[in-house]
Amino acid sequence: MPDEIWVSTVGSNYWLFDKLGIREKHYGQDWAPPKFEKSALAETQYQNVLRYSRGEKLEREDFAEAAYVFDPKRWSRVKDLFALRGFFCVKGKLAELLKGFDLGEGGLVEFPIYEMDKTTRLPGPFYFLNFGSQKDCFLPGESKKAKLLARNKKTGVEIWERPIEPSDGDVAVSESALDGADLWVDPKLHSVIFMSGPLHDAIEAAQLGIDFSFVKARIV
Template structure:
């Protein structure tokens, strides 16, 4: 049976909870070595927003580098975490993602330095640059989906999920086509993935980190 899955990984705030990292964006100085999250410049914030909606970004629109300033906190991080508002992956998760179609984005090699801002931290790290948006959500067929906001400029209705509702999110068969990782254009803060990718993530023990939920494909929907 063809299946797709929804992930609430973007709501997993533990991924960005005091990671012990500072960030460097193109054209800006390093952020302070402190746990307080600095206010992002307008252009950086705009890039964060676009990335959070599934748009592929150019390399210079993503963080230039990161640096570990609190080793104790950094060592608590798993194979996916945030730095400067963007997702970084490594290890088995990076190996899994590299095998799948991630759309126009993909994995971008990323340097994390030690506290001296010059010596690379051991290991391979990658920015997860999203790059696919689909329009297959069927909100009227799922009680889990409720109205969120209407975009003033376009009049488009955006939706969100009630995460305590067990009714699966309904999608049209178009969700089975194209890249393995994507965002739905009008659904807030959720990521979707193919069954093959979801199973690979489950196989490496990261189902809970991604908060995976199976969706429902409505075969006769257009």
């Protein structure tokens, strides 16, 4: 519905993003080794992931340059939403669906995925989901079970944690959430993606086999 706002906590679905059988190459660096255990990100890469989680628009070079499949069996099970070193990625029906919606200043950033030889490119296409859209819409005082994580003493900016298992109406937003992009992040609320009613409805109708863990926000 156009006058609805939905919250997705899909990023907390560990099983959806664990051991996908792919590894990455960052710009100016070698390919990551073909194993599930991952080393810590370099400081610049880590900061890019933090910026991404706040819904800031990233440049192409801020994402990984490419990826390759080292475990074809696991990769064959990957759905239209997956992750690569802290960034959401999309393919297939979900990617085509998102192209029809307002993604604000963000959008879909295409990148290559190769076979084990790191030369033969998979057909794809594959995209990073570049959020690039923020809305100051979350209302912690009107929300239920939200927990304050941190407050910047100089700026007064607060970071809140959502309920562990939110229900419809637990997360309150202002009416301003109805304007603008269909997909966004409020940097005040940790680990949450917001979606418009039409985008939520389209994802549900597409029957992607992905549990987005949707709950309806309460508009104040």
